Amino acid sequence: MVTERLGRARAALASVAMRIRWRSPIRGPWLTSVFGLVLLCALPVVIVTGLLDWVAYGPGAIPADVGALHLPRLDWPTRPAWLFRLTQGLHVGLGIVLVPVVLAKLWSVIPKLFARPDRNLLKLAERATLVLLVGGILFEIVTGLLNIQYDYVFGFSFYAAHYAGAWVFIAGFVLHVALKLPTMVRSLRSRSLRTELRTPPARTRPEPPDEGGLVAPEPDPPTTSRRGALALVGGGAVLLAGLTVGQTLDGPLRATALLLPRGRTAPGDFPVNRTFVASGISPDAVGTGWRLDLGAVRLTRDELAALPQHTADLPIACVEGWSTQQTWSGVRLRDLAALAGVADPTGATVRSVEEGPFARAALTAGQVLDPDSLLALRVNGSDLTRDHGYPARVIVPALPGVHCTKWVAAIGFSR
Known part of the structure; x- marks a missing residue:
């Protein structure tokens, strides 16, 4: 009896905490699905180019032991001459550009991350994929950004860890897409993107209650619209693109690579990793x-x-x-x-x-x-x-x- 009462009390406290913390009126399956669709289209490019870069390095080229995770040996071609420039530029550049989208996606599902686990096997499987997905992508972002800055504070081999972490993320990504793709399609069809892009904050309304618990039970009055949220995330991605692309392209854009240590050099010179x-x-x-x-x-x-x-x-x-x-x-x-x-x-x-x-x-x-x-x-x-x-x-x-x-x-x- 005492255990049952404690369980009910904890559930009640969790419900109150959820209402206090997560009260945004724009959070819901539709907005989450929009961010998810962007990532679904772009992350495979980051994954494939990252794996191609590993192949380009070849066996024994990197001081890293990844055991059974090694890809089959392939002789990296020399043509087209810009091949590695393209794959590495896309991998790093697109990875940086997607950071605002990833953070927005995590913000949109954060109530779910703190929700009490469900005993339903499908729900438990979904929660497990979230652990792999969220943990994997955050690890990849953090270690990747530190590597770009030549800051190896983590104390382990970046190459081995980033590569192994990529496989953890890939596993979570594939499983999560397999489980949530039907839900994403239904959610995207539930609202019109064109209508949302025309809706100001004053006319913004919460989505209907959902079984996933993303919609706030007692939402606050809107301070921004879904249009504003999409503009904020999109603007952040465009800004990062403008501050990143110059490191891959020669010419005037080189001077815009303000966030990357090898972006700009003296006139007539070009970058070096190590002097x-x-x-x-x-x-x-x-x-x-x-x-x-x-x-x-x-x-x-x-x-x-x-x-x-x-x-x-x-x-x-x-x-x-x-x-x-x-x-x-x-x-x-x-x-x-x-x-x-x-x-x-x-x-x-x-x-x-x-x-x-x-x-x-x-x-x-x-x-x-x-x-x-x-x-x-x-x-x-x-x-x-x-x-x-x-x-x-x-x-x-x-x-x-x-x-x-x-x-x-x-x-x-x-x-």
Whole structure:
């Protein structure tokens, strides 16, 4: 008897708390479904481009052990040359633009997150998918934004954690869509978007009570309309797009990338992830005594410059979202392979003067043999600066920037 009374008391207190907390008159299945529809259309693009980026990095390229979550090995193509620039730009850029929509969607369903669990199996399954969905997407947003800012305060491997977290989110996303798609379709049909966009706050009315508990039982008077809520979220997304897109596109928009640390550079320059000073390399290691080790032969920079040179306009793009296209000049990798006595290489391993987890990069046969794959000595008509990889760096079409190794010390071509 006492337990039953305590249960009723807790339920009554929860009901009172819900009425106090969640009293917005615009919250309801229709508004939630509008935000959900936007995410349903856009999040698959973020998911697919993120998985493609992981494939582009290739096995062993990232210092991360993800066990059975590894995707099948695929040789990342070199054409079109802007492929990685597109996939990474979409993944990071669209991910940032969707942050206001995600937050609005969470706001619209927040009463449900605090509701007492139902004993119905379908309702319990829906609650479980919400845990995966909400937890997964918040983890991905937070770690992704910190990575863009080069702020690794979380203390674990971003690559492994972000990738594993993506699969948690994907599982929750797929299951949640499967369970809630019919409800979303019914809710969207219950009201006219055109009518809502014409309805001012004074004429805004709550939706009819719903079984999901999103509609407030005792709503407050409206202070904004659903039109206003959509405009606020849409305006936030547009603002973030304007402050983000310049990091992916060259030209005047580069100056608008105000929120991203690699968005803007000095006139005539282009971004770098890590400067020469930050790399910790001794200046003597890239001085007059530097040699490129090809195994069978060692070449000075002057000897490399005396070889046939090739020039190509190629983009370079990094996982943090920035990219840029520049004019590179140097020796073709396939010419260096022939010089090393490997006429038909099956791949290559590039080693940097720098020490650390990204000091090596593995290239496939197609990446080595592409006619625009270079050991670059110059960029935009001038010798590479130390920040950009002097005395020599690798540049390969469509390859992630982390594989375009700077301060190259050796290249081993495999037979």
